[in-house]
Amino acid sequence: MSDPSLPDGVERREIAGETRLATRGPPVYGEPTADGWRAWDPERSKLGGMLELGFDTGLTGGETVLYLGAASGTTVSHVADFAGPTYAVEFAPRPARDLLDAAEPRDRLFPLLKDARKPETYAHVVEADVDAIVQDVATRGQAAVAARNARFLDDDGRLLLAVKARSEDATAAPTDVFEAALDELGETYEILETRRLDRYHEDHLGVVATPR
């Protein structure tokens, strides 16, 4: 049942007649559940899509995570289910309200209403040397956000990034946007793996990287 490419705490389970990625925890967004496991929909979650596509994320379960762009908490709730202490940064108040509902019953999920472009506004709360940064922010300058937050990441840590082409430039060809983002990212990180997430998320590039 367990799959070597998946972190401990993430399994493929039979839920509502289908084999699906799942984590154990209280339901958050009306997802189907079975025996305390909640289905993790790869179409609603970039990280879920990356796991489903077999990315080598380096996640093993139990690690400390900084999650940038937590939105309503859909993905970060799954992360907190299998990881250790999880810091969730979200900028917009409205989705943060739902994020709070996901965080309330998860005692190692720490919600923060902060701008991921300004790490100094949460460096007094988020600890140093986290094992992984998961980034899914829909703003311009996604590579710059990753670079600025590199200060939180352990030297052996992993950056798991979903680049949204349309957030950078809605008119340019996605491939050009990805190339530019990877160039910029390469100044701070060593890129380990990249693949399009189109099967689940149109015009998104999944990236695994580690600090230089």
Add this chain to the structure above:
Amino acid sequence: MTDTDADAGWFAGRAADEAAGGDAAEAAHDRISDGEAEEPRDWPALAVGSGFAESTDDYYDRLHGATVAATRATVRERERADDRQLIHAVRAMDDCERTANELAERAAEWAGSLFDDAEPGIEGARAVADREPESELERRAVSLAERVVGLADERDALAASIDRIAPVVAPNLAEMAGPELAARLIALAGGLESLAKKPSGTVQVLGAEDALFAHLSGRAPSPKHGIIYTHDYVRNTRPEDRGSAARALAGKLTLAARVDHYAGERRETLHAELRERMATIRARAEPDAAADDAADAGGDA
């Protein structure tokens, strides 16, 4: 390293607050919301070392309680404030624009008497502001042009802020109307809540109060649209269908404002329904156009 404010964790100074009898929970909230540090540190270990927490587990328990409480309070604050802020921003933007244009006229008139190639308007003021003045009067005229440029830039900055804030305050309304029109509707109604409570017929003529009262006192036909005239769906629909377009748009804008105020989530069906309705209204123009084409073709033959 010393625990100065610049590199202290969110929990620093907590013991002092408790000793002073202050509200420790509120102090922690303020520090999580407003505190800063240049670099992260091993906060769990430092917190245990300083006696704030008994163990790492204890630290994380406290961190969870503190972040949830602080974030909840900030979210509530921001959500409450935002539609008021939007109203201030849109009114300030209009004031800046009006004042900049007014002052630009004066600046252009003056500059025209001092320099040969002074152009009118904001762009003219920009050119004048870049000049090197050579006398006291030139210095004053150039300085006046600089104020115009400053006001015009402030207007643009306010517009950019509105573009960012409006989708947070009212995602559906901002998507349907565009950020600026959404802000204007909220400002005219006096807030998102009051906009959400207005009937769609009122939303349709918001901003056309003069025409509406002229109509009510029997002096004029009823206005077809108010500020929503600036929306492409109204302005770029042919005049005989504009009333229908304004009615359809106002109906959906009203629903969008209600969803934004009472639910706060994006609702795609609303947008799809409006697109469909507008396609139907605009299609009315097509058979006529086809008939005209046919008539033209007949005439040419």
